Amino acid sequence: MGTLIANPTRCAAPTYRREEPTHTKGANSMADDWLTTLITATPQEGFELAITLSRRGVKYTQPDTDVLHQLRPDYANSADSLTAASQVVATNFQTVAAANNYWR
Amino acid sequence: MGTLIANPTRCAAPTYRREEPTHTKGANSMADDWLTTLITATPQEGFELAITLSRRGVKYTQPDTDVLHQLRPDYANSADSLTAASQVVATNFQTVAAANNYWR
Amino acid sequence: MGTLIANPTRCAAPTYRREEPTHTKGANSMADDWLTTLITATPQEGFELAITLSRRGVKYTQPDTDVLHQLRPDYANSADSLTAASQVVATNFQTVAAANNYWR
Amino acid sequence: MGTLIANPTRCAAPTYRREEPTHTKGANSMADDWLTTLITATPQEGFELAITLSRRGVKYTQPDTDVLHQLRPDYANSADSLTAASQVVATNFQTVAAANNYWR
Amino acid sequence: MGTLIANPTRCAAPTYRREEPTHTKGANSMADDWLTTLITATPQEGFELAITLSRRGVKYTQPDTDVLHQLRPDYANSADSLTAASQVVATNFQTVAAANNYWR
Amino acid sequence: MGTLIANPTRCAAPTYRREEPTHTKGANSMADDWLTTLITATPQEGFELAITLSRRGVKYTQPDTDVLHQLRPDYANSADSLTAASQVVATNFQTVAAANNYWR
Numbered sequence: 001m002g003t004l005i006a007n008p009t010r011c012a013a014p015t016y017r018r019e020e021p022t023h024t025k026g027a028n029s030m031a032d033d034w035l036t037t038l039i040t041a042t043p044q045e046g047f048e049l050a051i052t053l054s055r056r057g058v059k060y061t062q063p064d065t066d067v068l069h070q071l072r073p074d075y076a077n078s079a080d081s082l083t084a085a086s087q088v089v090a091t092n093f094q095t096v097a098a099a100n101n102y103w104r
Numbered sequence: 105m106g107t108l109i110a111n112p113t114r115c116a117a118p119t120y121r122r123e124e125p126t127h128t129k130g131a132n133s134m135a136d137d138w139l140t141t142l143i144t145a146t147p148q149e150g151f152e153l154a155i156t157l158s159r160r161g162v163k164y165t166q167p168d169t170d171v172l173h174q175l176r177p178d179y180a181n182s183a184d185s186l187t188a189a190s191q192v193v194a195t196n197f198q199t200v201a202a203a204n205n206y207w208r
Numbered sequence: 209m210g211t212l213i214a215n216p217t218r219c220a221a222p223t224y225r226r227e228e229p230t231h232t233k234g235a236n237s238m239a240d241d242w243l244t245t246l247i248t249a250t251p252q253e254g255f256e257l258a259i260t261l262s263r264r265g266v267k268y269t270q271p272d273t274d275v276l277h278q279l280r281p282d283y284a285n286s287a288d289s290l291t292a293a294s295q296v297v298a299t300n301f302q303t304v305a306a307a308n309n310y311w312r
Numbered sequence: 313m314g315t316l317i318a319n320p321t322r323c324a325a326p327t328y329r330r331e332e333p334t335h336t337k338g339a340n341s342m343a344d345d346w347l348t349t350l351i352t353a354t355p356q357e358g359f360e361l362a363i364t365l366s367r368r369g370v371k372y373t374q375p376d377t378d379v380l381h382q383l384r385p386d387y388a389n390s391a392d393s394l395t396a397a398s399q400v401v402a403t404n405f406q407t408v409a410a411a412n413n414y415w416r
Numbered sequence: 417m418g419t420l421i422a423n424p425t426r427c428a429a430p431t432y433r434r435e436e437p438t439h440t441k442g443a444n445s446m447a448d449d450w451l452t453t454l455i456t457a458t459p460q461e462g463f464e465l466a467i468t469l470s471r472r473g474v475k476y477t478q479p480d481t482d483v484l485h486q487l488r489p490d491y492a493n494s495a496d497s498l499t500a501a502s503q504v505v506a507t508n509f510q511t512v513a514a515a516n517n518y519w520r
Numbered sequence: 521m522g523t524l525i526a527n528p529t530r531c532a533a534p535t536y537r538r539e540e541p542t543h544t545k546g547a548n549s550m551a552d553d554w555l556t557t558l559i560t561a562t563p564q565e566g567f568e569l570a571i572t573l574s575r576r577g578v579k580y581t582q583p584d585t586d587v588l589h590q591l592r593p594d595y596a597n598s599a600d601s602l603t604a605a606s607q608v609v610a611t612n613f614q615t616v617a618a619a620n621n622y623w624r
Binding site: 004033034035036037038039053054055056057058060061062064067070071072074075078080081084085087088091092094095098099 | 524562563564567568571596597598599600602603604605606607609610611613614617618622623624
């Protein structure tokens with residue numbers, strides 16, 4: 001899965017069991033359509049979409065993949081950094097869960 | 105219970121008194137279905153699900169269990185880190201509580 | 209009242225004037241039922257429940273009471289730590305207030 | 313007005329032009345009723361109530377007024393601490409504003 | 417425009433193209449009415465109101481303008497402080513946007 | 521794309537495939553209309569608007585472009601700073617997503 005500051009080739013959406021709809025068509029270019037819907041089939045897919053959104057928030061801010069690579073060790077080996085990442089995911093999960101009416 | 109950065113074998117969902125529905129089938133693999141519903145029987149189960157979500161936010165970001173083990177002492181012995189963890193749980197609990205219409 | 213990182217015997221819910229419903233039956237064991245409802249009689253009781261939730265978020269993460277005792281001085285004597293604690297309480301109060309339809 | 317970590321005698325609710333309802337009857341004791349409603353006459357009173365809630369979040373966590381006094385200089389003279397305080401106020405203002413249906 | 421920790425004479429509301437309603441009548445005194453409505457004509461005015469709310473959150477906490485002046489250089493020259501300020505604004509903008517039903 | 525603390529000429533809204541409505545008419549002056557609607561055609565455009573809002577939150581606080589330039593290296597090369605930026609974006613995305621009824 002990688003870290004929030006992920007290897008670009010890992011920045012694609014997590015693997016989905018179903019193929020439709022595809023939240024992320026292409027991960028390497030911001031010009032690509034990577035977010036066409038917030039609707040997911042299951043809560044778990046929604047959580048994984050929240051992770052994608054969190055990574056994208058980083059990538060829009062620092063698109064240089066070399067820099068992201070250099071930062072990864074600092075990041076992924078700090079407890080507080082990991083908690084901060086989980087906070088971002090939790091915030092994005094709120095959005096995705098509301099979009100899906102909480103999969104009720 | 106362990107810390108937010110938990111022992112992987114402790115990363116499973118907290119013990120539920122009832123068995124259905126199981127929020128976490130398998131904790132060791134992201135490929136597993138671990139989140140099939142946000143609905144819980146009681147507020148307390150909802151709070152415990154919020155803890156599971158918070159831990160998963162960490163684990164997706166740093167899946168290497170050896171690293172997580174090494175980070176645990178720093179983390180669990182810092183007052184500020186514990187408060188930050190409680191902040192993540194509070195954010196996820198907002199989502200779970202809304203999903204359950206606040207168990208009203 | 210204690211701090212967010214509270215003495216375990218203080219980790220119980222704040223004193224309620226009314227006895228029903230009891231949000232916290234037993235504070236020393238996670239196995240206990242400590243959260244049976246988010247409904248409170250008054251906004252102030254709701255705020256106090258938010259404090260309980262915030263403390264529980266810490267306690268699930270670090271259940272070792274000896275560690276919590278050791279951390280308390282650092283924590284309760286830091287302005288920034290206290291502000292961070294108030295942030296967690298504010299987040300949980302959002303949940304409790306919504307559950308009670310803002311006591312309107 | 314004082315700081316988030318306020319002089320206890322300043323921890324009372326901000327001055328209201330109208331006297332009813334009184335959000336804070338007594339500020340020096342947690343046993344007092346200090347929050348009987350989230351409803352305010354105006355948005356500004358709501359903002360001031362959010363400040364009261366933010367201070368109470370600190371005070372429940374550290375009720376020792378001598379400690380709070382000692383912490384005040386660190387706190388009120390740090391830009392980042394002031395921003396963090398404003399974050400807590402913003403979070404509590406969300407709650408108060410929703411309770412008042414945004415004074416529409 | 418100034419910073420979140422603004423020159424008091426700059427702490428007034430941002431310039432509005434329309435004059436009614438005035439969110440901030442007087443900025444120099446907390447006793448003044450400075451927030452009479454959350455309703456704005458446009459999203460941009462709403463965003464600017466969110467900035468005013470964020471500054472007020474600081475000013476209620478530290479009303480001493482000499483102190484605020486001294487803190488400004490530290491604050492406005494730190495990337496992390498600016499991001500934290502933007503976080504407060506984002507939180508207040510959630511409130512203002514909801515109050516205006518998102519200007520739909 | 522640049523960083524949250526962006527080159528002013530990059531502070532304009534991200535490139536849209538469609539031209540209407542234009543969220544940002546002029547980026548160099550706060551006097552310009554830069555936010556006329558929160559409605560976007562797609563979730564991705566909404567996410568990009570959230571980035572614009574996050575940058576504007578910084579720019580209102582520190583409008584001096586020379587300072588922003590000097591801060592950029594510190595910022596864009598810190599993992600924790602990037603996570604904090606992603607947190608701001610996530611918060612603003614909540615607002616934009618709600619405004620668009622989650623593009624359902």
